[in-house]
Amino acid sequence: MNTSTLRPAPVPTDGTPLPLPVYGSGAGTDTRLALADGLLALLRTTTTEPRPDEQLEALTLAVAADLPVLLWGEPGIGKTAALTQLAASLDLPLTTVIASVHEPSDFSGLPIVGEDPAVQGVPMAPPQWAVELVRAGRGLLFLDELSTATPAVQAALLRVVLERRVGALQLPPGVRIVAAANPRASAADGWELSPPLANRFVHLYWVHDQEVVVRGLGGVWPRAEPPRLDPELLPEAVAFSRRAVCGFLTARPTLIHRLPSTETRRGGAWPSPRSWDAALTLLAFGTAASVSREVLALLVRGAVGDGPGLELLAHLDRMDLPDPETLLADPAAAELPERGDLRQAALEAVVAVVGARPERERWEAGWAVLVRALETGTADLLVAPATALASLRRDDWEVPESMDRLAGVIGLALRADRSVERVAAAAGRTAGTRR
């Protein structure tokens, strides 16, 4: 039997162990087996604890967002255990189907020849697990060992994963799909995932955390909390993620569709309109659930691939920068980012908007923003923006008083320049003697 449908066992969450079985007092082998059962029951009595776990959080969020997830991980790393946990916490029955031992017709439907095929057609009968899943109306469909399925099975799975159809049956909306695969390094006889199938999944890389394993073997596993979506944030989250993805793709149109070209990237996530749509959904869910940037990064990179995902996240960072016009409007209250590189980016944006509409008041406000930055952070960040702002000066504009306070910045730049020149001169001398 390679498919199973099981209700999750109730998991005690308050730390109290399950009631222990009563040990038999009879004689003979029955007792011995009963004792063995007792020991097993004791061993299997584990509790869970809420614990921040980024990969579990990412998995839960993607499942909640109804996007197919693909877990990559070495064999025996606890992917199935995590899925069981997830099913329990979402209160969904878990159906495991091991893809590699199935035939394509188990997913596309088994053709059944009837009385008169020319008139009635040949119906494609769905397998039992699909019928049961439809009858239940909800559940977690776990397609295990995806990477060892033959290409024909993978092709048949395309429809299951994307259109949620098994033969003539339509899987109800309450069914979530999660798949698991072994990475190529450890799949000795595996096929690789075809790009169309890979594009339909959110790829999450499952790694074990030493602490989690040790604590789990000690009897306490981490618990997956279903994401808490804040109802008030929903419209805002959709608007935000649309703005982010659309703004980003307007700036980087080449990233809209890019088939994996190098051998190392095959079988993984890659950007396409479909996977950008998934990224948008994930961004909206992540925002509404207020998850950390780390979790968001796992999800976005899993949907569109590392490169485009990181670029989108960098774009989000820039969206977080304060609006340069707001900074100019009230320099004294300006709140600049703490991180040096972001702070410099914000100051450069201020100089850029002043340059776009150079007026004397705006120019002076620009200096005030720089003074504010000097008061709240290190001086070396100001050299580049200050030089750029100084070059915007018109002849009839007087130097504002605040510039005196930036004299230290100029001194710093001069010191650095002199140091660079010293090195260049020394290098020139040694080159000269060599010649």
Add this chain to the structure above:
Amino acid sequence: MEKLLAARLHAVKVRPYLAGALFALHVVEDRSVPTMAVDAHWRCYVSPGFVARMPMEELAGVWVHEVSHLLRDHHGRGARYARQHEEYGPGERLRRNIAADFEINDDIYGDGLPQPAGVVLPSLLGLPEGLLMEEYLGRASMSGLAPDLAWLDCGSGADGQSRPWELGPDGAHGLSRQQQDAVRFRVAEGIKGRPGEAPEGWRRWADDAFQPPQPWRQLLGAAVRSAAGAPGAGENHSYRRPSRRSASVPGVVLPSLRRTPPSVCVVIDTSGSVSDAELGSALLEVAAISRAVGGRRDLVSVISCDAAAGVAVPLCRAENIELVGGGGTDLRSGFARALRSRPRPDVIVALTDGQTPWPSAPPPCRTVVGLFPRHASAVDEEDPDYVPDTPPTWARVVTIG
């Protein structure tokens, strides 16, 4: 403090592609730090006394050195190495720090950053330059250096082991892992965008930073496997014959798992530019892979090819095959010969260094190219404009070695 910042400006001026990373570092002044150190959360701990005694030019070099530890993920790699080899303790920590410094110091100095007098270089132990931290650790015990360099301490950013003065993950102004990735990614993109400015070592880092190089054996295996398993060849489902399961499910037509053993033809570039050792290892690999996909040994044949193609030899003899050839290459003749052979190959695997013309049209079967990388392409003295063609897009290319 001012000197330190001026030195950072110096570093930014001579290494503009590192500016984002240098500015992302958060400076913490601390008298208990021996010199200058970084932690895994991109904080930079500085001893005021150290700054006072260093010349500014060299201080700029220290900035670049410390940020290199972080960009090259020495904390993650160091911690992984320690876990894999179960090497903990202060001596091991120092060893990792020295190896990480080797990896950095062999190419960051010069060009505006003077090399300081006491800098730790691989040549101290007679090791070659340009290796990775892990390779240096595997090659030398470094115990000879340890007493002299016991003062050396670049912080947990260099070896992944925390220090008493560090603020730890919960301290202020740290960068989260995803923020670190974003900074590293932007620096890598900057280097890739304007490759002329950065030295070779940094360009290599930028290429690999977000795509860890995979072992070629697995890539070649996956490529051959998927080529041999594509429709028409190899093991797949087929309705040509009913499944044996059909008997138990009356009225249901089931496909059966058919195995059409793929025939694989290996075309080997035996021109003078490919070494025997390279060929030997690659050929054995192809043979092992084709056995794994279910190819019978008689279905794997080998053609050695220089300017003209040899005869296709079945693999059963090819393991002791004498690869004949030398001189120039024209793989087109090898492809033509392979396609003429019977049975006609389902997959052609070409092992070559790529210094060859390629067929103009895709052959009627899957093609995998195992490419031996050649650095600075040899310039043809008679025709300086000659550039060898890159492998065509219809072939799956795996770089070997």
